[in-house]
Amino acid sequence: MPIINTEHLLLNFLNHDEYTVNSQREFIIQPIANYFQEPNPPSVQIQLLSHGLFHPEQTDKAYIRKWLEKDYKLKVTQFFNQLKQAWDGPEVNIFVLPFNLNDNSSITGSGLSFTDKILLFLSLEPEKHLIETIMTHEYSHVLRLQTIHHEEVIQLKDTLIMEGIAEVITRRKYGKSLLPNITPDKLTIENLYKQWILPNLEIRSTHPLYQHLMYGNESMPQYLGYYIGTYLVERWQKSYLVSDNQLIRQPTNDFF
Incomplete structure (x- = not known):
């Protein structure tokens, strides 16, 4: 199963007394950082925040609770399996996390990919086909990184x-x-x-x-x-x- 369980990370974060960047790093980023070659939680957190991860100071707890009710795992898993079969691609770890909403933007989701993993940042109501679009975009990156470039520091x-x-x-x-x-x-x-x-x-x-x-x-x-x-x-x-x-x-x- 490529989908990593992030629900329990979010619940641990919500149930903690503090709702801050530091507690986000402790309860969400630290476990995810273990999947990185260089598991440095502060640098991983900066990278994820810059690519769409929700920011505690801009996102209230009610939003996260509603997001958890969406349960995107099934749709993401089904579509990933379709892509994997169509492109004869590899298994990768997939993390699905809440998107950082910005009132000045119409964007409702984003993604980030590495040679062995994909992170999806989704809002409560992503626009039609956005999940498929982001997954297709990011998984194509994974395939090129694995078959053409073989490294993450490229030209x-x-x-x-x-x-x-x-x-x-x-x-x-x-x-x-x-x-x-x-x-x-x-x-x-x-x-x-x-x-x-x-x-x-x-x-x-x-x-x-x-x-x-x-x-x-x-x-x-x-x-x-x-x-x-x-x-x-x-x-x-x-x-x-x-x-x-x-x-x-x-x-x-x-x-x-």
Whole structure:
């Protein structure tokens, strides 16, 4: 069974006298951190919070209790098994946790993946097909990390294509994107690619410029790397008709 039981972690957290970041780390993050190669609870907590895990100071206990009543395990398990069979993929650990609601955003869920695990952050009412979209997106990452890259510290060009493939597949299957609806036009994309991405294709994910090129900054559009990765995969697909299974396993350099 790939779904890790997070319900008891959430209940322990709710039943504790304190409802703080520290108690979240003790009752939820610490057990999950044991599944990481470097089980450092503070760094794992920062990573999970930055990708969608609920924040105690922004989420009341009533929300968590209602979330527990949703019991997403069955739906996530069924869909994971479908993906695993369709893509001939590996078993991975899956953690399902409450999403951090933000009144200024229409987003109702998110995900995070590693070579051996996926974390899903879901709200009380995720939009239609959101669970399938996030699972498809994140599991495609797992397959590339295991079959193409074999490591989590990879080059910018690898991440561009990995994100582009995930975006192209989820758009085709569900008509949904996990990106903001601000896609730059083709000419802008090509110019940004030549200016920012092309000279830095081989920097690694530990490089200080890497995050800016993927997520944007004051000099670059938001989610620059994601849009360029999607553009590169779509451009390649115009010449090569392949299945999703083949696309996920296509070597990075083929797209350049």
